Amino acid sequence: MIEQFEQFIRERQFISNVSLRTLEWYRQSFAWLDTPDPTNDQLKSLVIRMRERGLKPASCNNRIRALNAYLHWKTDGIPKCGAECKHLRIPKLKEEQRVLPTYDQSAIKKLMEWKPKGQAQTRLQTHAMTLADTGARIDEVLHLRRTSKTLKPISDCFCRSLSLVRSGTASCLVSARLTDILQRRFQEGALYSAKLPRCC
Numbered sequence: 001m002i003e004q005f006e007q008f009i010r011e012r013q014f015i016s017n018v019s020l021r022t023l024e025w026y027r028q029s030f031a032w033l034d035t036p037d038p039t040n041d042q043l044k045s046l047v048i049r050m051r052e053r054g055l056k057p058a059s060c061n062n063r064i065r066a067l068n069a070y071l072h073w074k075t076d077g078i079p080k081c082g083a084e085c086k087h088l089r090i091p092k093l094k095e096e097q098r099v100l101p102t103y104d105q106s107a108i109k110k111l112m113e114w115k116p117k118g119q120a121q122t123r124l125q126t127h128a129m130t131l132a133d134t135g136a137r138i139d140e141v142l143h144l145r146r147t148s149k150t151l152k153p154i155s156d157c158f159c160r161s162l163s164l165v166r167s168g169t170a171s172c173l174v175s176a177r178l179t180d181i182l183q184r185r186f187q188e189g190a191l192y193s194a195k196l197p198r199c200c
Helices: 003-014 020-030 040-052 057-073 105-113 118-134 138-142 154-165 176-188
Strands: none
Touching: 003 020, 003 057, 020 057, 040 057, 105 118, 118 138, 118 176
């Protein structure tokens, strides 16, 4: 490996105390760079080579971060890279924003019409319906407890419990359908494991 690359890696290892995996990441990234003093055109051709070899933009950006760290290291006196840096820099590639698929109305209808068998399936269905209805996070739903022993509406207790899980920072709306289901499941005791304490 080129001596300047090795010097950079030694300083990262013994001064910055980076992990062995980070050192390996630097070595793999430097394999794309042919010279310790690249020109702007050489940096552009490097990115083109990576793309021609089939690397995706996210993988290219991973290598670019390591190479930009090296290019900054070559400039003395500036501890952190910023607007005042005049060294060459490889711009990051635009990455596509993946939109995760969501359930449509027919899938949610099938879930609501499904007839669970046993307590485990009942809890699973109730949790899935609660997630779909409220937009709460899974850890919030799994830690929900009815917060009142009085005859207050289940939706009020549910919202108060969700607010407690979120440290009092959120409120939620619960549909009438989910309110009925939660009321029935709480009465049946179907939402609690025997190992978990009940709050009501």
